[in-house]
Structure formats: C-alpha cells, structure tokens
Amino acid sequence: MxxxxxxxxxxQQGAADPALRVALLGAGVVGSQVARLLxxxxxxxxxxAGAALELVGVAVRDVSVPRDGVDPALLTTDAEGxxxxxxxxxxxxxGIEPARSLLxxxxxxxxxxxxxxxxxxxxxxPTLYAAADDAGVDLYFEAAVxxxxxxxxxxxxxxxxxxxxxxxxxxxxxxxxVLDQMATEGLDLDQAVKQAQALGYAEADPTADxxxxxxxxxxxxxxxxxxxxxxxxxxxxxxxxxxxxxxxVAWAARTGHxxxxxxxxxxxxxxxxxxxxxxxxxTSHPLAGVHGAFNAVFVEAEAAGELMFYGRGAGGAPTASAxxxxxxxxxxxxxxxxxxxxxxxxxxxxxxxxxxxLTRYQVRLxxxxxxxxxxQVAHALAEHEVSIEAVRQAPTASGGxxxxxxxxxxxxxxxxxxxxxxxxxxxxxxALAATVAALAELDSVTRVVSVLRVEGA
Amino acid sequence: MxxxxxxxxxxQQGAADPALRVALLGAGVVGSQVARLLxxxxxxxxxxAGAALELVGVAVRDVSVPRDGVDPALLTTDAEGxxxxxxxxxxxxxGIEPARSLLxxxxxxxxxxxxxxxxxxxxxxPTLYAAADDAGVDLYFEAAVxxxxxxxxxxxxxxxxxxxxxxxxxxxxxxxxVLDQMATEGLDLDQAVKQAQALGYAEADPTADxxxxxxxxxxxxxxxxxxxxxxxxxxxxxxxxxxxxxxxVAWAARTGHxxxxxxxxxxxxxxxxxxxxxxxxxTSHPLAGVHGAFNAVFVEAEAAGELMFYGRGAGGAPTASAxxxxxxxxxxxxxxxxxxxxxxxxxxxxxxxxxxxLTRYQVRLxxxxxxxxxxQVAHALAEHEVSIEAVRQAPTASGGxxxxxxxxxxxxxxxxxxxxxxxxxxxxxxALAATVAALAELDSVTRVVSVLRVEGA
Numbered sequence: 001m002x003x004x005x006x007x008x009x010x011x012q013q014g015a016a017d018p019a020l021r022v023a024l025l026g027a028g029v030v031g032s033q034v035a036r037l038l039x040x041x042x043x044x045x046x047x048x049a050g051a052a053l054e055l056v057g058v059a060v061r062d063v064s065v066p067r068d069g070v071d072p073a074l075l076t077t078d079a080e081g082x083x084x085x086x087x088x089x090x091x092x093x094x095g096i097e098p099a100r101s102l103l104x105x106x107x108x109x110x111x112x113x114x115x116x117x118x119x120x121x122x123x124x125x126p127t128l129y130a131a132a133d134d135a136g137v138d139l140y141f142e143a144a145v146x147x148x149x150x151x152x153x154x155x156x157x158x159x160x161x162x163x164x165x166x167x168x169x170x171x172x173x174x175x176x177x178v179l180d181q182m183a184t185e186g187l188d189l190d191q192a193v194k195q196a197q198a199l200g201y202a203e204a205d206p207t208a209d210x211x212x213x214x215x216x217x218x219x220x221x222x223x224x225x226x227x228x229x230x231x232x233x234x235x236x237x238x239x240x241x242x243x244x245x246x247x248x249v250a251w252a253a254r255t256g257h258x259x260x261x262x263x264x265x266x267x268x269x270x271x272x273x274x275x276x277x278x279x280x281x282x283t284s285h286p287l288a289g290v291h292g293a294f295n296a297v298f299v300e301a302e303a304a305g306e307l308m309f310y311g312r313g314a315g316g317a318p319t320a321s322a323x324x325x326x327x328x329x330x331x332x333x334x335x336x337x338x339x340x341x342x343x344x345x346x347x348x349x350x351x352x353x354x355x356x357x358l359t360r361y362q363v364r365l366x367x368x369x370x371x372x373x374x375x376q377v378a379h380a381l382a383e384h385e386v387s388i389e390a391v392r393q394a395p396t397a398s399g400g401x402x403x404x405x406x407x408x409x410x411x412x413x414x415x416x417x418x419x420x421x422x423x424x425x426x427x428x429x430x431a432l433a434a435t436v437a438a439l440a441e442l443d444s445v446t447r448v449v450s451v452l453r454v455e456g457a
Numbered sequence: 458m459x460x461x462x463x464x465x466x467x468x469q470q471g472a473a474d475p476a477l478r479v480a481l482l483g484a485g486v487v488g489s490q491v492a493r494l495l496x497x498x499x500x501x502x503x504x505x506a507g508a509a510l511e512l513v514g515v516a517v518r519d520v521s522v523p524r525d526g527v528d529p530a531l532l533t534t535d536a537e538g539x540x541x542x543x544x545x546x547x548x549x550x551x552g553i554e555p556a557r558s559l560l561x562x563x564x565x566x567x568x569x570x571x572x573x574x575x576x577x578x579x580x581x582x583p584t585l586y587a588a589a590d591d592a593g594v595d596l597y598f599e600a601a602v603x604x605x606x607x608x609x610x611x612x613x614x615x616x617x618x619x620x621x622x623x624x625x626x627x628x629x630x631x632x633x634x635v636l637d638q639m640a641t642e643g644l645d646l647d648q649a650v651k652q653a654q655a656l657g658y659a660e661a662d663p664t665a666d667x668x669x670x671x672x673x674x675x676x677x678x679x680x681x682x683x684x685x686x687x688x689x690x691x692x693x694x695x696x697x698x699x700x701x702x703x704x705x706v707a708w709a710a711r712t713g714h715x716x717x718x719x720x721x722x723x724x725x726x727x728x729x730x731x732x733x734x735x736x737x738x739x740t741s742h743p744l745a746g747v748h749g750a751f752n753a754v755f756v757e758a759e760a761a762g763e764l765m766f767y768g769r770g771a772g773g774a775p776t777a778s779a780x781x782x783x784x785x786x787x788x789x790x791x792x793x794x795x796x797x798x799x800x801x802x803x804x805x806x807x808x809x810x811x812x813x814x815l816t817r818y819q820v821r822l823x824x825x826x827x828x829x830x831x832x833q834v835a836h837a838l839a840e841h842e843v844s845i846e847a848v849r850q851a852p853t854a855s856g857g858x859x860x861x862x863x864x865x866x867x868x869x870x871x872x873x874x875x876x877x878x879x880x881x882x883x884x885x886x887x888a889l890a891a892t893v894a895a896l897a898e899l900d901s902v903t904r905v906v907s908v909l910r911v912e913g914a
Contacts, residue, residue, distance in 0.1 A: 033760065037618060037619075037760060041618065041619075041620065044620065045617075045618060047685075048617045048618075048685075049617075142615055148758075148760075148761035148762060148764065149764060150607075150610070150611035150614075150615030150616070150764070153607070153610045153611060153614055153615055154607035154610060154611060157607075157610055157782060157785070157786050158599055158607030158610055158779065158782040158783075159607070159778065159782055160502075160505045160506075160781070160782045160785035160786065161494060161498065161502060161505075161777075161778060161780070161781020161782045161783075161784060161785050162494075162498075162778040162781065162782065163498065163501065168912060168913055227806055228504075228505075229805060229806040229808075230805070231808060232808075235808045237810070237811030244909075245907065247906070247907070248821075248907050248909060251819075251821060251878065251907070252909075254851075255819065255849065255878060255880070257819075257911070259909070262912055264814075264912065266814065267806070268809075268815075270807070270809060270813065271806055271807030271808060271809045271813075272806045272807070272808050272809060273808075273809040273811065273813060273814045274808065275811045275814060277910060278909060278910075279909065279910045279911060279912040279913075280819055280909050280910070280911045280912070281911075281912060281913045281914075282911075282913060282914050285913040285914070286746060286767060287913055288913075289743060289746045294763075298913070301605075301778060302774075302778075303490070303494060303605075303774040303775065303777055303778035303781075304605035304768060304769065304774070304775050304778035304779070305605060305768065305769045305772075305774070305775050306751075306767075306768060306769070307605065307606060307607070307766075307767060307768035307769075308765070308766075308767035308768065309764075309765075309766060309767075310743060310763075310764060310765035310766075310767065311761060311762065311763060311764035311765065312761065312762045312763070312764075315762075317759075317760040317761070317762070318760060318761050318762050320618075320760055321616065321618060321619040321758060321759075321760035321761035322615065322761070323618070324617070324618020324619065324760075325614060325615040325616055325617045325618045325619065326618075327618060328614070328617035328618050329614050329617065348686060348687070349684055349686040349724070349728055349729045350727070350728035350729065351686075351688060351689075351692045351728060351729050351730075351731065352725075352727055352728045352729060352730040353694070353730075354694030354730065354732045354734075356727065356728075356730060357721075357723065357730045357732060358725075362708075362712065362714075362737055364705075364708060392712065394711075421708065421712060423712070449704070450702065450704070450705050450708070452701075452705060452709075452716070452735060452736065452737050453734060453735075453736045453737070454714070454736060454737040454738075454739075455625060455719055455721065455736040455737070455738060456625055456736075456738045456739060456742040456744055456745075456755070457738075457739050457742070
C-alpha cells in the first residue's frame with residue numbers, strides 16, 4: 001500500500017507544481033504545429049497533464065529564419081544547452097545525428113523525451129530504450145510509427161494481455177496514393193508518381209517511399225512493439241512498388257483484389273518474419289478501403305481477434321497531435337507519479353438536446369404526380385430555411401414510373417403518385433422535424449414514407 | 458527530480474515484489490476467458506506487468522456450477538471477503554448491484570479495479586471515478602466501451618493533446634448484423650432479428666439492442682471520454698432501429714448509402730450533443746465497411762483529423778483481451794510507480810528470412826495457346842508441392858481471346874498466346890520462388906508476366 005501513498009502524495013504535490021519546461025528540437029512542418037498547439041490548447045493541456053507545459057526554447061539551425069507560430073525569442077541554435085534545462089524534450093528534427101546525441105543528453109540530464117523520428121528508432125531504438133530505462137525517464141514515440149494513428153499505446157498496453165499473431169500495415173501514404181491513382185485512373189507508375197509529386201504527396205526524389213525504405217523502418221518498429229523483440233532494420237525484407245505495372249493493378253481488380261504496399265510482421269512458432277512488399281489484398285478486407293494518403297494497421301491477436309487502426313499517417317498537424325499526446329503522458333507521469341490517467345471529468349460542458357444537433361435529412365415522400373408539386377415541396381423547405389442538396393424522383397413503391405412532379409408534362413391523372421427522395425443540407429434537427437411536419441400537411445403529399453438522418457458526409 | 462527518484466526506487470522494489478493478488482468477480486462468458494488467459498499467458502503477463510498475476514479467487518453465485526478453465530477451489534460466494542484480500546479486482550459480473558458496491562469496497566480497501574460493466578459506468582461512472590481518485594488507485598474500463606477495440610487509451614491518452622470534435626460509432630454488433638442482413642438479403646427487420654436470434658447474435662428479448670439502449674450507454678461513456686465531461690445516460694437521445702424498413706435500406710443503397718445505428722457525440726461551441734439513432738452513411742465512408750458483428754468508432758479531431766478504430770465489440774475472448782490489457786496496466790502502475798510502459802524488448806525471438814514466410818502467390822503467365830499447357834504448368838507447381846487455388850484464363854495483353862491452353866480445341870496456331878492467372882494456396886516464399894523459376898523454364902511458357910503475393914485472405 002506504500003506505492004499508493006507515494007502516488008497520492010505525489011499527486012498532491014503535483015497540484016502545486018510549477019510549470020514543466022518543454023524544449024522543442026526542430027521547427028519544421030511538425031515542430032511548428034507542436035509549438036502552435038502548445039499555445040492554442042494551453043489550458044486543456046495543463047488540465048490533462050496536471051501542470052502547465054511551458055515552451056522554453058526551440059532549437060533550429062538558423063534563428064534568422066522566421067517560423068510560423070513560434071515566438072522568435074524562443075529560437076536558439078544551442079540545442080545542447082536547451083535540453084539541459086528542460087523537463088520534457090520533443091525531438092522532431094529527424095535524421096540520425098544530432099537527434100540521437102541530443103536525446104541521449106536529454107535522457108542523461110533527467111528529462112523525459114518524445115520523438116517522432118522513425119529512422120532513428122529503426123536504426124538505434126534499443127540504445128534509446130536502454131538509456132531511458134537506466135535513467136528512469138519516459139521515452140515516447142507514438143508519432144514515429146503511423147503519424148496521428150494511436151498505435152503504440154494500443155499495441156503495448158491495451159493488448160498487453162493478449163498475443164499478437166500478425167500485423168499488416170498500409171503505412172506509407174505516398175505509395176498508397178500512387179497505387180490508388182493507378183487503380184482509379186489507369187495511370188502507369190511513372191505517371192502516378194509524377195502526379196503525386198505535382199500535388200506535394202511525393203518528394204522530388206521519391207526513392208524512400210517507392211522503394212519501401214520508409215515502410216521498412218515502420219515495419220521494424222511495429223514488429224518490435226508487437227512481439228517485444230529487437231528487429232534490426234537490415235533484417236527487414238524490402239521490396240518497393242517500382243515493379244508494379246498498370247496491368248498488375250488492372251488484373252488485381254479483375255480478380256477481386258487491390259494492390260497495396262504492405263508492412264508485414266508475423267509471429268510463428270519458428271520465429272518472427274518482418275517484410276515489406278506489394279501484395280494483392282481482397283477487396284473485402286478492411287485494408288482495401290484505405291485510400292489516398294490514409295494509413296491503417298490491421299492487427300490479428302489471439303484473443304482480441306481482428307483489429308484495425310486507421311488515420312492520417314503523416315502531415316504536420318496529425319503528427320503534432322500524436323507528439324502532444326505523448327507529451328501529456330510524460331508530463332502526467334512526472335506530476336502524478338504512479339497514477340493512471342487523471343480523472344476525466346474536469347470539464348462541465350452543457351449537454352444539448354437532440355433537437356439542437358446539426359444534421360442532414362433524407363426524406364422520402366409519396367406525392368401526387370402532377371406539375372407543380374416539387375415547387376410546393378421546395379417552398380415548404382425554404383420557409384423553414386432548410387436547403388435542398390438533391391432531389392430524386394422515382395417510381396412509387398407500387399412500381400409505377402412517375403415524372404410529372406419534377407418535370408411538368410401534359411395530361412394529369414389525379415390518382416397517380418410519384419416518389420420523391422429529398423436530401424437536405426445541414427440544419428438543426430428541430431428545423432428539420434418542423435419541415436417534415438409541414439410537408440406532411442401539404443395537399444400534394446400523400447405520405448411521408450421515411451425520414452432518416454445522414455451522417456458522415 | 459524527486460518524482461523520478463521515487464519512480465526509480467519503486468521500480469527497483471518492483472523487481473523483488475511478490476505476486477499481485479487478482480480477484481475475479483463473475484465467471485460468465487468473459488470471466489472464464491479471463492481466468493483461462495491468466496493461466497495460459499502467465500509468463501508473458503508477468504513479464505509485461507513486472508510481477509506475477511495470481512488469481513486468488515473467483516466470486517460466483519453458486520460454487521457448485523463448474524466453470525470452464527477455472528479451478529473449482531478458487532470459486533467462492535464471499536465476494537466481499539474476496540475483494541478485501543486482492544491487489545487487483547476484475548469485475549465482469551455486469552448489472553448495477555452488487556457490482557457497484559463491490560467495486561467501491563475494493564477501491565476503499567486500496568485495490569486497483571478493472572471493469573467491463575458499461576451499464577454501471579453509464580449509470581454511475583462519476584461515483585466510481587471519484588472514489589478511485591480519492592483512494593489514489595486505478596480504475597480501468599477499456600472493455601466497457603467497445604469490447605476488444607482499444608479506445609479508452611487512444612482517446613484519453615493519445616489524443617490528450619488534441620481536441621476531439623465528433624465521435625461516430627457503430628457500437629452494437631446485433632443491430633449492425635441485422636441491418637447488414639436487411640441490406641444484403643433483402644430481409645425485413647423482423648426476419649433479420651429472428652435470424653440473428655437463431656444464430657445467437659441477438660437475445661431472446663432483443664430490446665436492449667434494437668431499441669438502442671446498449672448503444673446509448675456506450676455513447677454516454679464515449680462522450681464523457683472524448684469531451685472530459687459528465688454525460689448522464691438519461692440525457693442521451695435514443696432511437697432504435699425498429700422503425701427502419703426494408704424499403705429504407707433498399708433506398709439507402711440506391712442513393713449511395715448504408716443504414717447504420719450510430720452512437721454520436723459532438724462538441725460545438727454551444728455544448729455537447731450525444732445521441733443514438735439510425736442514419737444513412739455514404740458507402741465511401743470508412744464506417745460503411747463495418748459489417749456483421751464488428752464494431753468501429755470513427756473520431757474527428759482538430760489536429761489528428763479522421764481516425765477509426767475497428768474490431769470485435771463483444772464476445773468472451775475479445776472482451777477478456779481488453780480486460781487483461783487493463784489488468785497489466787494497473788499491475789504495472791503498482792509495481793513500477795510512475796514509470797511508463799516497461800522496456801519492450803524482453804523477448805529475443807529469432808528473425809526469419811523472407812523466404813521462410815508462408816504466403817500465397819498470384820502468378821500471371823503468357824503461355825502458348827495449345828492443348829496440354831495447363832497440365833504442364835500444373836505439373837510444375839505440383840512438383841514443388843505448391844497447390845493451386847484457382848486458374849483463370851484470359852485474352853493476352855495484346856487482346857486476342859485464347860482458350861485452348863485450358864480447354865483443348867481443334868487446330869493449333871503455334872504463335873497464339875494465352876494468359877494464365879494462377880492463384881496458389883499457402884506455401885513458403887522460397888517454394889513459390891522456386892516454382893516460378895521452374896515455370897519460366899517451361900517451353901510452353903513464353904513469359905512470366907507478374908508475380909505478386911496475396912495477403913489478408
């Protein structure tokens with residue numbers, strides 16, 4: 001019971017703790033987003049971490065270059081000095097050196113560290129893990145594996161009581177975009193790569209992506225997480241997508257597959273297999289629906305069964321989100337000692353009634369099949385300030401084709417019905433409900449057949 | 458730096474700690490799986506938790522009923538006594554009482570607790586959170602929201618530096634199965650529910666599922682997690698699927714949608730909206746691909762963008778996986794104090810070369826279009842003990858239709874080509890590579906056009 005008493009005392013101290021000093025190494029696409037979020041979400045972060053997070057410096061190569069959202073007074077070229085005066089160090093500079101030396105220096109100085117550096121972790125992760133372990137500090141790297149997608153915590157913690165058998169990942173957005181374009185536009189590889197470059201999805205030199213180097217680094221980290229074993233990068237079998245032809249992609253579709261570049265980590269009785277190569281994935285598989293720059297990691301575990309984690313694998317803001325999640329965890333451990341997540345109900349937000357929710361409706365009506373009905377219906381919606389996204393007319397449930405409600409035609413059968421399918425733009429649920437009630441009152445509306453909300457569009 | 462020193466000392470003590478005593482409340486579908494995994498994964502769990510996890514008792518109503526995988530000597534009806542002598546208490550009995558009283562008693566006695574009880578958390582979560590907070594113990598409930606799907610950690614921790622705007626969840630497997638069957642088989646609601654009951658996917662009284670009560674409880678928990686605010690269950694707007702007709706489902710398909718029962722939690726400037734209702738979801742949305750008994754939760758966050766978590770939302774083993782992940786986390790906090798996850802490389806597994814991986818191939822060949830070629834090709838595969846799953850013949854890339862390689866025909870044009878698409882069963886990558894080399898040597902094979910691995914099938 002002593003540990004609990006310690007935790008409690010630590011938590012009480014925490015409340016009175018001064019701010020934690022955060023050092024940021026690098027101010028590129030990710031770093032500037034981290035700096036921005038540290039400012040814009042200051043209060044939420046403090047509430048969640050149990051102490052304010054104060055950015056005390058940003059190490060850059062050239063302080064004369066202005067950085068979006070970063071106070072110029074915080075810029076410094078003295079990264080070594082900076083890490084020595086921080087409680088928490090965030091490394092988003094990339095590359096092996098000086099990132100490794102700076103992280104080791106920070107750890108030795110007693111700071112907890114957060115890194116998004118997959119190349120470094122794949123190259124020399126065990127050195128960093130061991131250093132953090134010896135120093136008794138946290139080393140977090142959620143952003144290094146799949147950008148914004150929470151993967152390290154789920155695999156290391158949520159699945160800690162399970163046994164992972166296999167991990168299949170679409171972990172490189174550039175190649176996924178290229179293969180997608182080949183499939184949907186019929187482009188060949190060169191054309192698709194050029195298009196990706198033009199849109200900024202691929203580097204001028206696309207080697208790291210198309211040859212699978214980026215995916216291999218992620219595969220090494222994923223495998224070591226999933227199987228708690230060390231996976232040197234040079235032992236990851238790697239094939240890129242350069243041999244994939246438009247013909248391959250077309251044939252994949254004809255046989256019910258899509259081509260994906262997969263990072264695969266498998267555990268069998270004989271050992272662990274880690275590889276990256278293009279593969280045919282059945283269109284019914286959840287990974288087949290991962291399009292464009294999105295990433296996803298599919299996990300097969302003994303007890304949990306099949307799991308998938310989906311989201312943005314790259315980009316400044318998504319990666320910064322993962323970095324900040326780690327930063328809050330590391331801060332929380334400093335402040336609260338052995339405690340789990342802090343009590344989650346610190347906010348006291350008003351709860352809105354369902355009628356206040358903004359939503360879209362799809363309303364199906366049976367209407368009289370005569371000219372002018374659509375105008376009447378449209379007028380009823382406009383009166384309630386609900387705008388129409390689409391109207392579709394169709395045969396009624398009883399099967400007769402009808403057209404006159406939308407397109408006036410000569411001759412009128414007063415008993416004929418048309419079926420109108422109206423999709424609205426967003427409005428409050430209350431406004432939509434009132435609109436539907438008004439539609440039901442119209443002479444020309446025989447029946448409101450169905451009202452369903454539309455979500456996720 | 459004092460906190461770190463404390464953590465280090467605590468970690469050192471941890472190494473010498475005796476086993477942690479685990480009490481299990483309930484031995485139903487989930488409880489018996491928890492007991493089974495505590496035994497079968499004993500060593501892995503000890504390595505990950507930092508101490509052995511010893512099951513000291515299982516509280517049941519009737520000790521004379523044998524429980525699969527549970528030592529009868531561990532069964533007891535004295536749940537109160539059991540929780541008083543445990544370090545970690547797992548509650549999988551369900552219902553409000555006596556679960557609530559037992560958890561509060563366990564917390565008061567200084568135990569960390571893990572529960573899978575969504576009804577209790579939705580009903581009275583804040584009381585439990587506050588009690589755990591006061592006592593300085595952990596309260597984990599990953600299994601209560603979406604079964605095996607890691608969601609609590611990602612939302613509470615990985616996204617702790619971000620702002621969640623909206624959560625859309627397919628969180629009830631029964632209704633998802635029912636709506637799926639309506640869509641694919643054209644059944645009406647009653648027929649689909651009866652089918653679900655016959656297969657054991659729905660209860661004899663399906664009210665809790667089809668009326669949305671189960672989803673509403675999960676929505677309340679999800680909203681409180683996502684927005685750090687209290688959401689009383691009675692303020693969740695709830696509509697079930699009983700009004701959804703076969704016609705609605707058919708029309709959804711015609712307009713590019715599927716019908717899903719969604720749990721929705723949204724944060725706007727005005728406040729938080731939490732609701733459960735059927736909705737049309739565009740077929741292109743990741744939630745549209747969540748079929749049958751699978752669950753998924755789609756999260757929109759300010760910086761991270763769109764994320765989705767997918768997996769089994771119910772069932773004994775999947776739920777037990779989530780419970781054990783929580784149990785390991787709680788144990789780790791007891792043993793290691795303020796430390797993050799233990800160093801992940803405790804295993805030292807052999808790394809296999811890619812050639813040892815079991816995989817399937819799709820091989821495309823240009824072959825001479827004459828009788829007997831398929832027999833030759835099939836023979837080459839059989840010699841390498843690679844069995845064929847499917848062969849498909851098609852016009853060659855140059856466009857000519859060919860058929861004779863598969864179905865002998867009269868007359869032979871020695872220059873005509875056929876295109877064979879062969880999908881193999883699983884074999885080692887090495888055997889498949891050798892087979893492809895042998896195929897390339899055949900007189901009748903003009904060209905090996907493409908070799909791609911098939912994964913995820």
